[in-house]
Amino acid sequence: MNKPTPAAVPAAFNRDIKTIVNAGLQRRHAAERRFRSYGLIAISLGLLFVVLMFANIIAKGYPAFWQTYVQVPISFDPAVIDPQGIRDPAAIESADYAALVRAGMRRMFPAVEGRTELRALYALVSSDATYELQRRIHQNPALIGSSQEIWLLASATVDTLVKGNIDRTLDETERSVKDNQIGWVDKLQATGKIEKQFNTILFSGGDSREPEQAGIRGALMGSFYTLLITFLLSFPIGVATAVYLEEFAPKNRWTDLIEVNINNLAAVPSIVFGLLGLAVFINFFSLPRSAPLVGGLVLSLMTLPVIIIAGRAALTSVPPSIREAALGMGASKLQMVGHHVLPLAMPGMLTGSIIGMARALGESAPLLMIGMVAFIVDVPKGIMDPATVLPVQIYLWSDLPERAFVERTSAAIMVLLAFMVLMNGLAIILRKRFERRW
Amino acid sequence: MQSFLLLTLILLSIGGYYLGRNRAFAVAGGQIRHLHSLPSFYGSYTALWCGLPALIVFAVWATLQPSVIIDLVVSGMPPELRNLPPDQLNLVVNDLKNLVSGNIVSSTPDAAMLDAANRYHNLQLIGNVSLWVVILTLAIAGAAYAWRAISPSLRARNRVEQVVNLLLILSSTVAIFTTIGIVLSVLFESILFFRKVPITEFLFGTQWSPQTALRADQVGSSGAFGSVPLFAGTLLISGIAMVVAVPIGLMAALFLSEYATPKFRAVAKPALEILAGIPTVVYGFFAALTVAPLIREIGAAMGLHVASESALAAGLVMGIMIIPFVSSLSDDVINAVPQSMRDGSYALGATKSETITRVLLPAALPGIVGSILLAVSRAIGETMIVVMAAGLSANLTANPLEAVTTVTVQIVTLLTGDQEFDSPKTLAAFALGLMLFVVTLILNIIALHVVRKYREQYE
Amino acid sequence: MSTTIIETKSALDTALRPAAEAGKQSSLEVTDYDNRQTVGAITVDHPKMVCRNVNVYYGAKQALRNVGIDIGANQVIAFIGPSGCGKSTFLRCLNRMNDTIVTCRVTGQLKLDDEDIYAPVIDVVQLRARIGMVFQKPNPFPKSIYENVAYGPRIHGMVNTKAELDELVRASLERAGLLKEVDKRMNDPGTSLSGGQQQRLCIARAIAVNPEVILMDEPCSALDPIATAKIEELIDELRENYTIVIVTHSMQQAARVSQRTAYFHLGDLIEVGETDQIFTNPKHKLTEDYITGRFG
Incomplete structure (x- = not known):
């Protein structure tokens, strides 16, 4: 084959593409590298934020898992506890245990004199020390008359000082702990009378104004009851809706409307659900404020769209051949769904529900609206008791200025995040375990 | 008490199931093929007849009983109590309830109150007993009806399925009722609010100080309800958030979908999505206790005055929260651009970044705009971060270093703590909620529409 | 006329498909088919591209074995063969489009004007500017007609003024035979054109960079017969200025537009030759079976 003679080239094409491209290559590759690095920087920034936030919270929060105790020589003086000597339980209950604590403190530092000095000394231990003694006597009345070295809960300032979070170089007037108190604490530390123990109160106590006595048990139980209601309501309704829309509903305006509704509800700000709860459940149906029941109702309305959307996705992933096989065997549509489709879609639905529940667990804004922000000391015992939830407890504590509360807030966040990780982990395991490829 | 009744009802229904099933066996003479449906359907049929009507009556009764009893008690009170204005009457009723449940009451109960409490208690007892009787x-x-009706020709399966179908339909309407509930609850209270405060003042006023005075002679007793500063503050903080989230989220999405190796993507994508799973209260804590002081110190070092609750701190942290939102939505959108577009560009000798900026981004633009709108609506409705890190004072400013307040902050402030239900202060929260709902709804509808149109284009 | 041909062909295709699929598996057992050495003349007098011992792997799977072929300057060469035979894979090696697939590995020698295109010094950006490509489905960018054609010149910095760009865009559209149809609506989106017009727009887009070689991957498979005829005409005209490689499913198309034809079969280059010779007198049994429609 002959090489054909090239036709006359129009001026427009009379360019040497090789040289032209070559000339720009360096610049273009530099731009390429730059762009790529922007992307990498963006990702790194995002990941950096994750790390920073976790590091920040863990650094602030882990000391809260330890709590300072002071060993005080207590003599259970019968003259104070049981002056009449008749062991009347009511009298023993209401005895002046604070006097025993005070006496114990004086025994450790006999040199301290004067009202202000003594008051500062007594302030080293928490007011819970009194109840601690009361509890011990209640459990074992035989203690009356004996003398014992007892580990008493230190006050929050001492705890903070021992953890090194008070700047000793500051002027005395600018710190919450005075020079004489520092001296006593140092002396106690030197003699091993101060010790940090695992902070069980954090997990067993309800809320308190005193940081050293404050715990998250009330909030945890509140969260538990609230989520229980949320799950009991949103899971069946969500699954039923998903099944209806995916398997039974005719495609018409009504179902379109439902779909649009669900999609929009998923994007409505959570606080608006709180307004709904306040206006409908509390003002209209006069349900009690601050109750986990109302919180659960509100959160289930919020979680519903998540569960429905996940449920529909799980249902669509079941291949139609299974449905045809069931119908072909003479099953009714309901039997087909109940016996074949739903069991296959269930892991996906559960995964979606767990993720929805994890979100509900972290939700706080709507619960502020329905009064779950009250200061509640008692641990709730049912769905009608006033309660708060863990995230709201975090919100409440974060407002308090004491360093010891900052610590506990961070610790509460760590507990909350641990639950979130647990739930999401469960969802992932569930998905991996039951994942099917058709 | 009532939960015990509910439990009894469930047990009865279970009993009904077995009764019905056995009856079906009996009428068929042990030959299942004579029956129209499987015996278990006859059981379910009986159980439904046993449980469902009773349950409906129970629900209606339980919701109505408290208010009926209160009405009866109030009408039996002496006239001086009965004719109190509604809000004071509410207090009396509250006292009454506390008295009945044995809690501490605000004042020592007088004879009339004790009498009413007694009546209340008695009525409650009567109500509960009759509830038991009626339900059982x-x-x-x-x-019994269902049991008698069972015969081999009874189409039990169809009946049961009809009921189940009805339940499914009912469940699916919950979403609609929720929307209606939201609209009605905020709209109703908002209308009350706009009766007291003209809507024009609310929409265009630039003064916001909802504290109505306790006494008439107090300074600033009128209370001002101009929401402009709130929306300006909301926009300022959301704007800062978007300035942080959009570039980072978008670039992260582009990197993950166009540059990253599958391995890197498999690790980085979920890691980034952790940010989306962290509760907002945690962000709020981080913003208020770490970021805000940091910004103030940096500002002080540069000689700037930074408010301790600066819009910048709240906005920055909110931006961080929204990063995964933007990135995962953009990722979907970018992946929806067909590979043939990329191929076409690469085949012409374009580099990756040229392909991205000149072909992918323009092609994905509608989708990305949609995602950003969704993110904006998310930022506007975000509550905890701003409640914890933004201020309360309604400044009308564009300076990110000053403190501003937002719509959601005001809703929370107005509705937490003690409140009377029909004061303009409380109602204002619902008016703000209405605005918030409408704005986010519009943003969402536009965004979802844009994204859907965009997807259809490439399907 | 071309309509009838294509309809007949597709009817034939449908009729033969089951047999062909069965044949794919069993054909390997026939002794005559075991000979996978390329037959025919793989060299030409004025090669634009020279390929020798090309192997392509996707992960562990080998997609092409030992392919050697010359691509003559200012010629149209057609690659034919049943689906999955590797003809498209080979085409994508020629401008290194396979680089975008992470698992893909290419060995052997591929030269463009005596330069090894897989050599480390070669920049794919430059290479792809010199070797244009048109895809199976028209893929205009979501931009205006004008911007679609101007895209290449812009990214490569080929023009300095708007007037130059205008001229280049118009000349490219003219060459792609599209100018008359779109002259009045240069700012309409490229996607507003019909399928055939879109494909010619893509050709114009490729031409605008002034490449030396144009690769076409089944450019007419998504088009109706009339649009196909136009594109085929266009290919014939473009041969004057460019070297063209076309992958096609349609033997009739190969016969109409190409000077040389290469037949691929399951990763092997079976036969290369003048198009007339391949279609009238194939040397390899596999080629003959394919041409006569025993499988496809």
């Missing part, structure tokens, strides 16, 4: 009768009667 209904349940047994229903079961």
Whole structure:
């Protein structure tokens, strides 16, 4: 084959593409590298934020898992506890245990004199020390008359000082702990009378104004009851809706409307659900404020769209051949769904529900609206008791200025995040375990 | 008490199931093929007849009983109590309830109150007993009816399926009722609010100080409800958030979908999505206790005055929260651009970044705009971060270093703590909620529409 | 006329498909088919591209074995063969489009004007500017007609003024035979054109960079017969200025537009030759079976 003679080239094409491209290559590759690095920087920034936030919270929060105790020589003086000597339980209950604590403190530092000095000394231990003694006597009345070295809960300032979070170089007037108190604490530390123990109160106590006595048990139980209601309501309704829309509903305006509704509800700000709860459940149906029941109702309305959307996705992933096989065997549509489709879609639905529940667990804004922000000391015992939830407890504590509360807030966040990780982990395991490829 | 009744009802229904099933066996003479449906359907049929009517009556009764009792008690009170204005009457009723449940009451109960409490207690007792009687009768009667109706030709399966179908339909309407509930609850209270405060003042006023005075002679007793500063503050903080989230989220999405190796993507994508799973209260804590002081110190070092609750701190942290939102939505959108577009560009000798900026981004633009709108709506409705890190004072400013307040902050402030229900202060929260709902709804509808149109284009 | 041909062909295709699929598996057992050495003349007098011992792997799977072929300057060469035979894979090696697939590995020698295109010094950006490509489905960018054609010149910095760009865009559209149809609506989106017009727009887009070689991957498979005829005409005209490699499913198309034809079969280059010779007198049994429609 002959090489054909090239036709006359129009001026427009009379360019040497090789040289032209070559000339720009360096610049273009530099731009390429730059762009790529922007992307990498963006990702790194995002990941950096994750790390920073976790590091920040863990650094602030882990000391809260330890709590300072002071060993005080207590003599259970019968003259104070049981002056009449008749062991009347009511009298023993209401005895002046604070006097025993005070006496114990004086025994450790006999040199301290004067009202202000003594008051500062007594302030080293928490007011819970009194109840601690009361509890011990209640459990074992035989203690009356004996003398014992007892580990008493230190006050929050001492705890903070021992953890090194008070700047000793500051002027005395600018710190919450005075020079004489520092001296006593140092002396106690030197003699091993101060010790940090695992902070069980954090997990067993309800809320308190005193940081050293404050715990998250009330909030945890509140969260538990609230989520229980949320799950009991949103899971069946969500699954039923998903099944209806995916398997039974005719495609018409009504179902379109439902779909649009669900999609929009998923994007409505959570606080608006709180307004709904306040206006409908509390003002209209006069349900009690601050109750986990109302919180659960509100959160289930919020979680519903998540569960429905996940449920529909799980249902669509079941291949139609299974449905045809069931119908072909003479099953009714309901039997087909109940016996074949739903069991296959269930892991996906559960995964979606767990993720929805994890979100509900972290939700706080709507619960502020329905009064779950009250200061509640008692641990709730049912769905009608006033309660708060863990995230709201975090919100409440974060407002308090004491360093010891900052610590506990961070610790509460760590507990909350641990639950979130647990739930999401469960969802992932569930998905991996039951994942099917058709 | 009532939960015990509910439990009894469930047990009765279970009993009904077995009764019905056995009856079906009996009428068929042990030959299942004579029956129209499987015996278990006859059981379910009986159980439904036993449980369902009773349950409906129970629900209606339980919701109505408290208010009926209160009405009866109030009408039996002495006239001086009965004719109190509604809000004071509410207090009396509250006292009454506390008295009945044995809690501490605000004042020592007088004879009239004690009398009313007694009546209340008695009525409650009567109500509960009759509830038991009615419910149990209904349940047994229903079961008996169904039991008698069972015959081989009874189409039990169809009946049961009809009921189940009805339940499914009812469930699916919950979403609609929720929307209606939201609209009605905020709209109703908002209308009350706009009766007291003209809507024009609310929409265009630039003064916001909702504290109505306790006494008439107090300074600033009128209370001002101009929402402009709130929306300006909301926009400022959301704007800062978007300035942080959009570039980072978008670039992260582009990197993950166009540059990253599958391995890197498999690790980085979920890691980034952790940010989306962290509760907002945690962000709020981080913003208020770490970021805000940091910004103030940096500002002080540069000689700038930074408010301790600066819009910048709240906005920055909110931006961080929204990063995964933007990135995962953009990722979907970018992946929806067909590979043939990329191929076309690469085949012409374009580099990756040229392909991205000149072909992918323009092609994905509508989708990305949609995602950003969704993110904006998310930022506007975000509550905890701003409640914890933004201020309360309604400044009309564009300076990110000053403190501003937002719509959601005001809703929370107005509705937490003690409140009277029909004061303009409380109602204002609902008006703000209405605005918030409408704005986010519009943003969402536009965004979802844009994204859907965009997807259809490439399907 | 071309309509009838294509309809007949597709009817034939449908009729033969089951047999062909069965044949794919069993054909390997026939002794005559075991000979996978390329037959025919793989060299030409004025090669634009020279390929020798090309192997392509996707992960562990080998997609092409030992392919050697010359691509003559200012010629149209057609690659034919049943689906999955590797003809498209080979085409994508020629401008290194396979680089975008992470698992893909290419060995052997591929030269463009005596330069090894897989050599480390070669920049794919430059290479792809010199070797244009048109895809199976028209893929205009979501931009205006004008911007679609101007895209290449812009990214490569080929023009300095708007007037130059205008001229280049118009000349490219003219060459792609599209100018008359779109002259009045240069700013309409490229996607507003019909399928055939879109494909010619893509050709114009490729031409605008002034490449030396144009690769076409089944450019007419998504088009109706009339649009196909136009594109085929266009290919014939473009041969004057460019070297063209076309992958096609349609033997009739190969016969109409190409001077040389290469037949691929399951990763092997079976036969290369003048198009007339391949279609009238194939040397390899596999080629003959394919041409006569025993499988496809």
